Amino acid sequence: MADAIVMQNVVKRFGKTTALDGTDLNVLIGEVHGFLGPNGAGKSTAIRVLLGLLRHDSGEVRVLDGDPWNDTVTLHRRLAYVPGDVQLWPNLTGGEIIDVLGRLRGGFDAARKSELCERFALDPHKKSRTYSKGNRQKVALISALVSNVELFLFDEPTSGLDPLMEAEFQEVVRELTAKGRTVLLSSHILAQVESLADRISIIRDGKTVEAGSLDDLRHMSRTSITVPTEQPLDRLATLPGVHGLTSHNGHSQFDVDRISLDSVIRELSTFGVLSLEAKPPTLEQLLLRHYSDQISAETRQVVLGDS
């Protein structure tokens, strides 16, 4: 079986709120899977279902070929989790917490702990209530990374970490994948997802709205084109597949659907192209298209170039 995680049409309700509303998620063994979505989309809820902390109402969930609700303990020997909202025991030190969690999991490796504390520059002697937010996050991160397991569930694992530590985290994740480990990475840091993830899933209002490799997703999306021409481009706006055309001093800017790219470029050549700049969509643009029903017109303009 090549799937580390399978979620099919999963529904989870909290009273009147439907947190997961037919979520699909498919994580392959050995990959880093980016899990994206706006605030409140249901990412943390999905991860809690995968951990067997929440019981889903319907749909199918498999983790490492087991049922997270019924095979909880055996599955938990094979996975590690970094919660989205890290809360520590205030009067234990960071080192004590890492030890306790590591020993409760079993197979605790003290050498690995010192190595990670060093790499993440964590002083394990401080009481956890005196840690800064970033340092609390490091405690949770090290507690998970210290274990030798097959699957890592990361819910915003680096929120609050400085750029140096962020780089260290990415390095550690690459080492994990080199060893064949699987990582589910929920994150709002797009650069992190872009550099680590093999594939991503985007979830919104509890529904999976997009899934695939970054390249696939880019393919389905628009290319943005900046082009100075001899004649004004106004007529182009009526062509199918052209979006958000703006012109200024003979410089025009617009987005084109991938499918229409060929026909639009042909048409464009008749206007006397002076130069041409074409940019594939960034992950940010991809996401904002999915996130964006409620965002303001200005934000759209700035990020997407829509008008």
Added chain:
Amino acid sequence: MTTRAQTRDHKLIGLATVVRLALRRDRLSLTSWVIGFGLFTLYVVVAIPAAYGDEADMRATADLFAVPMSRVLIGPAYGFENPSFEQFVTNGYGLYFLLLAALMSILTMIRHTRAEEQTERAELLRSNAVGRHATLTAALIMTGVANVLSTAAVVAVLLFVGEYSIEGSLLFGAGIAATGLSFAGIAAVTAQLSEFSRGASGLAGIVLGAAFVIRAGGDLAAVGGSTLSWFSPLAWAQQTAPFVLNRWWPLALPLILAMVTCAMGFALSAVRDFGASHFQARLGPGHAPSRWGHPWGWAWRQQRSLTIAWAGSLIVGSLAFGGFTQALLEAELPEVFRQLFTSVDLLTGYLAYMVTFMAFFVSSFAVMAVQGLRSEESTTRLEAILALPVSRSRWFLAQLGVTTLVTAVMLLVIGWSIGVGAALVTRDWSLVLDLGWAQLSYLPAVGVVLAVAALLFGTLPRLVPATWALVALSVFLGSFGTLLDLPQFVLNLSPFTHLAEMPIEKFNAWAAMVLSGISLAGVGIGVLGLRRRDVSGG
């Protein structure tokens, strides 16, 4: 002058917003306190005349309330020579109004100061132009409002339902409010001392406990209390002796205490950092002992500090109560009391009473322990544990197992402490072992309380605090049930009723077994519930 006024303004800026938020967040608990006070008053005002029939019948048993042992539990017992109902009710039950007001003040204060500060909410508020002193002031306002409204409810019931005379009713109410305010001030100080809400309410609780013990010792010595009584903030309101002496001046003491402690609270909060305390955090070990890496070891580590705090205060209290036997033996006893205890000697009767009373405290500890589990869950720390290969039942049973063991040891040691206290004055050292066993014999009843809390945690986690109702009911029935001549089926609602009252009676193995069975069933249902429900599901 203007600059000074400005800085003051600045420190209180945003106060209105904070108060409004607090009021909205608290409207339910505030209303419940006020209704609770009203109902409690209604109960004593209506039920006592109903239970006794007329004042003459009541007078026949009133002597019982004035004996030293009862004074430990009710106060200085003013006006019990020939009491009217209004004297009987206010001087016989007043202490419990004061305790409730003190508890209400402590809980409200800590909820709006330290507990709030522990969350990120307050930080958010504070960064939004909320002055340094706004939170503490808002908490004091909230607590003041709670005290005034609750007192108003009490006075209204006394005046309009009981048709008590005006001055005494007002004085009784004023005493409750003044005591409440003095404990609000005490909590304003402890909130600055400990970094955690539990620590802060624990410290204030220790002060309350000490106040109770000090006045118990003082009131035991003589009707009207002795010099010792005056050292306790719980005694002052009772020294007004409503409907008997009707003196107002003792109320100056709680008000002065309230002002001094509030000033201290503000001063302490001004010199500390947000989120910090006056107890400096030190560096700790970088490694944990390996025994913590096991559900049982971890459970003990988590309950350790609560255990030490409770065991410490209960042992001190037990030694003190044991030591009070001296005063009891020297006291003049009315005839009716001697008649009631012809079968046993006075000393054993008193000690048996104390043993029951301490068992109530230990059951409160058990409820607190389960509330600790609840806060593990609501802070999502439980999630971190249950994401490990630790099953829910294993975690839960380890926690409950540790609590059970701790309560057993606590009972035994408390029994021994009462025994030591008593033996020091009576020179009868056999008391030590006897009282140890007597105290331990309450374990099955404490177990039932623990099991009820566990059952709620597993099935309806939000309702865990409802276990306090069972504790309160048991305390009430245990203290006043027989005096009030309540029917047996009501008395049976308390698990403590069913056990033999050692050392007066012989150990009742049958009752102990039935209660233990009930406890196990309750825990079993709790475990099943926990395995089926969402964790951290709100």
